[in-house]
Structures are given as C-alpha cells and as structure tokens.
Amino acid sequence: MxxxxxxxASHQAGFENKLLMPAWAEVVKITPEAEGxxxxxxxxxxxxxxxxxxxxxxxxxxxxxxxxxxxAISMSSDVSSSNGLVIHTIRQAASVTKATNRLRPGDVVGxxxxxxxxxxxxxxxxxxxxxxxxxxxxxxxxxxxYAIMREREKYGKVTLxxxxxxPKDLMYPDEYETWNKAGIEVQATVxxxxxxxxxxxxxxxxxxxxxxxxPHKTAVLTCGPEIMMRFVIYEALARRIPASQIYxxxxxxxxxxxxxxxxxxxxxxxxxxDGPVFPFNRLGPFFNVEEY
Amino acid sequence: xxxxxxxxxxxQKIPWFQELKPEHLRQFAExxxxxxxxxxxxxxxxxxxxxxxxxxxxxxxxxxxxIPHRGKIRFYTCEQWDNFGWSSVTPVVRTRxxxxxxxxxxxxxxxxxxKLQALCDRDHDIGYLFMRRMVNVIASRLxxxxxxxLDMFAEPTETKTDE
Numbered sequence: 001m002x003x004x005x006x007x008x009a010s011h012q013a014g015f016e017n018k019l020l021m022p023a024w025a026e027v028v029k030i031t032p033e034a035e036g037x038x039x040x041x042x043x044x045x046x047x048x049x050x051x052x053x054x055x056x057x058x059x060x061x062x063x064x065x066x067x068x069x070x071x072a073i074s075m076s077s078d079v080s081s082s083n084g085l086v087i088h089t090i091r092q093a094a095s096v097t098k099a100t101n102r103l104r105p106g107d108v109v110g111x112x113x114x115x116x117x118x119x120x121x122x123x124x125x126x127x128x129x130x131x132x133x134x135x136x137x138x139x140x141x142x143x144x145x146y147a148i149m150r151e152r153e154k155y156g157k158v159t160l161x162x163x164x165x166x167p168k169d170l171m172y173p174d175e176y177e178t179w180n181k182a183g184i185e186v187q188a189t190v191x192x193x194x195x196x197x198x199x200x201x202x203x204x205x206x207x208x209x210x211x212x213x214x215p216h217k218t219a220v221l222t223c224g225p226e227i228m229m230r231f232v233i234y235e236a237l238a239r240r241i242p243a244s245q246i247y248x249x250x251x252x253x254x255x256x257x258x259x260x261x262x263x264x265x266x267x268x269x270x271x272x273x274d275g276p277v278f279p280f281n282r283l284g285p286f287f288n289v290e291e292y
Numbered sequence: 293x294x295x296x297x298x299x300x301x302x303x304q305k306i307p308w309f310q311e312l313k314p315e316h317l318r319q320f321a322e323x324x325x326x327x328x329x330x331x332x333x334x335x336x337x338x339x340x341x342x343x344x345x346x347x348x349x350x351x352x353x354x355x356x357x358x359i360p361h362r363g364k365i366r367f368y369t370c371e372q373w374d375n376f377g378w379s380s381v382t383p384v385v386r387t388r389x390x391x392x393x394x395x396x397x398x399x400x401x402x403x404x405x406x407k408l409q410a411l412c413d414r415d416h417d418i419g420y421l422f423m424r425r426m427v428n429v430i431a432s433r434l435x436x437x438x439x440x441x442l443d444m445f446a447e448p449t450e451t452k453t454d455e
Contacts, residue, residue, distance in 0.1 A: 202436055
C-alpha cells in the first residue's frame with residue numbers, strides 16, 4: 001500500500017454486498033483494561049464470514065449492540081496473531097458503548113466492516129516512526145505496532161509516545177516491556193500521578209522534547225483526543241517534519257460507514273470512507289476549523 | 293578537576309548555554325554546584341523559602357502539591373536539561389509554590405538564586421539570555437498546564453462517536 005486511502009469495497013472480504021447488514025459475532029472473551037475501558041474478543045458466527053474477514057490496522061467496524069444501536073470502533077489487535085478473532089477495545093462513553101458493559105461471553109453483537117483507510121505501514125518503511133497517542137487512541141495503533149514489530153528491520157527508530165490521565169488509565173501496561181524488547185522505545189506519561197508513580201508526568205506533545213528527529217526520514221502516526229493531536233502536529237511541524245509524513249486518525253459521528261449518509265463529513269471528506277487515517281497535508285485546511 | 297570547572301563542563305553540554313560567552317559560563321558556574329540526589333530525596337516543600345534554581349542533568353524530579361484528602365499529586369516531572377525552581381528568580385514569588393522530589397536518581401546543577409539575580413542585574417547580556425530561556429520554560433509549562441486543565445481525556449459528549 002502506498003497511500004492511506006483505500007477503496008473500501010475491495011476490503012469487504014467477508015461481507016460482499018452486505019455492507020449495510022451486520023454479520024453476527026459472538027463475544028468470546030472480555031478483558032477489563034482500565035476504568036471504563038474493556039477489550040472484547042469476537043468471533044463471527046458464520047464460519048464463511050470468519051474465514052474471509054480481513055482488515056488492516058487503523059480500520060474500524062460498526063459494532064451493533066442489539067437494542068441500542070451502532071458505534072464505530074477500531075480494531076485493536078495484531079492482524080495476524082489474534083486466532084481469527086476480531087478484537088475491539090472499547091471505552092464505555094455513550095449509550096451504545098455503555099451497553100457493551102452488559103455483554104457477557106456467549107452474547108452476540110453485529111459487525112459491519114471493515115471500513116476506512118489504514119495506517120500507511122508500507123509507505124513509511126525505511127523511515128523512523130513516531131507513534132503519538134493518548135487515552136483510547138492507543139488501541140487503533142496497537143495493530144500498527146504489532147505489524148511494525150513483525151517486520152522490525154524494515155523500519156528505522158520507532159518511538160511510542162503515549163499519555164493517559166492517570167497511571168491506572170494507561171492501557172496495555174503489561175505489553176510495554178515486550179514492545180521495548182521488540183525495538184519500540186516506549187515513552188509513557190500521565191497528566192497527574194500520585195506519590196507511587198515514578199514515571200513521567202506531563203502531556204504527550206511535550207514528549208517530543210526528549211528526543212531528536214531527522215525530519216526528512218520521520219513519519220508521525222497520531223491518534224487520540226483531537227486537542228492532543230493538534231499539539232502533536234504543532235510539535236512535529238516545528239521540527240520540520242513534512243505534513244505529508246504526519247498521519248492523523250480522526251473520529252467523527254460515523255453512521256453508514258460508506259460515505260452515503262454524510263454524518264461524518266469534514267470539508268470534502270467523509271471520515272468513514274476517506275479516513276479515518278489521513279495524511280495531514282490533505283486534512284490541514286479543514287482541521288481545527290470550528291464548523292468541522 | 294575543581295568544582296567550578298566541573299560545573300562549567302556540564303553547562304557547556306546544555307544547548308541553551310551554548311550561546312553564552314566563556315566568561316558568562318564561568319560566572320554562572322561560580323554561583324552553582326553539582327548536587328547528586330536519590331529517588332525520594334526532597335529538594336523543597338511548598339512554602340519553603342526560595343534559595344536555589346535547578347537544572348536537571350540526569351534522573352527525574354517530580355513537582356507536586358499536597359491536596360487535602362487526596363495526598364500529594366505529581367503534576368509535572370523534569371528530566372535532562374529541564375529546569376525547576378525557576379520562580380525563585382522572579383521578583384514577586386518569595387516562597388516555593390510547589391514541592392520537588394527526586395523520583396529517579398540523578399544529578400542537578402543548583403544555582404544560588406540571590407546571586408543569579410544579582411548577576412543578571414549586573415550583566416544584562418547574561419540576564420537577557422537567561423530570561424529568554426525562562427520565557428521558554430514558562431511558555432512550555434503554561435501549555436502543559438493548559439492541556440492538563442482541559443482534561444484531554446475526559447469522556448466525550450454523548451453525540452460525539454456512537455450515537
């Protein structure tokens with residue numbers, strides 16, 4: 001893949017023309033990650049759908065909780081080592097995602113997808129990679145992290161900058177050591193810590209102060225609260241990293257997932273179809289504009 | 293190596309000190325000393341009298357505030373070449389507005405605040421450079437504080453993503 005934009009239709013391996021109809025998936029495992037954040041491992045009930053389902057890191061599914069509705073949720077696992085399971089890490093924030101609290105193993109949800117563009121893992125080969133994310137922005141990048149680790153020699157220096165509100169809100173903390181050993185430098189920070197926290201306290205954009213970048217061979221992948229991404233972008237641009245090498249994953253009110261309904265329109269783009277991953281040079285004029 | 297030369301050598305490694313002339317570096321070093329600290333070692337408490345301004349050479353130092361019923365909350369950590377205790381060089385703030393404690397063993401350069409102020413008053417070249425650096429520090433702290441105040445990780449509104 002040389003661009004972040006993907007022809008959605010070609011990625012509907014398991015769904016053919018049923019993009020508006022969810023396929024049923026059973027909840028196989030539920031793992032609490034942090035307060036209000038849970039990971040669900042799902043398996044399609046139709047073995048044919050399960051067999052043909054393919055996705056790329058950064059894409060999302062529309063997850064349907066019967067009786068509540070749909071929510072756009074990114075895949076959060078390694079593409080190739082999740083035993084065919086679809087893994088979603090969900091923050092229980094609004095009615096649909098809060099309803100996932102009621103799910104138990106054996107329950108069934110609907111999935112439509114995968115939708116949208118993915119992280120440009122082929123295009124950034126050979127480059128240093130800075131992955132800057134905060135809070136629930138790490139799950140959409142976790143698949144990219146594992147993909148990079150699998151082909152670690154194809155990338156330069158890889159640094160993960162990750163922030164959360166408090167130490168107990170950091171996600172996947174048990175995996176950081178594995179990531180470090182695999183050649184990913186993990187730099188975590190929290191907004192505030194108690195007396196037992198010996199790690200960093202501060203915000204993600206400020207983590208740029210702790211290392212040097214070679215702007216021409218550095219790519220930035222960022223996902224998280226939009227205010228955080230805005231300042232990550234400022235820091236990256238201040239270090240002369242070209243906007244075309246800064247990739248942003250946006251979150252909007254996705255509904256149809258195919259650019260039909262217009263709910264997630266941002267300027268000329270539909271976030272669900274043209275995004276959610278964009279190179280910043282395409283997004284720049286419409287980013288941080290109040291109406292959008 | 294004598295202590296002043298040792299401090300001078302460390303100061304030369306700090307990017308923003310590289311703009312200083314050798315005599316200015318020497319003057320700064322003369323009012324400073326290297327302090328080795330351990331994790332858990334307290335530099336100062338909130339309310340203490342201001343005495344030193346610090347530059348971190350290695351390790352990590354946390355700034356904290358005591359909040360009744362919540363204990364000490366760490367709101368910022370300083371690492372290599374970051375500064376703390378900078379409000380001691382302002383004319384108004386005369387007591388510490390936060391506490392500072394080492395969280396990872398390391399070394400700091402401690403500079404006598406009264407002597408630093410006198411040096412800046414006496415030699416405006418070094419004063420200008422130092423204060424310009426202070427503006428950078430204050431601006432970045434303001435940004436961090438602003439982002440922390442905004443509580444970036446607060447739950448989104450109901451309509452944002454999944455309604």
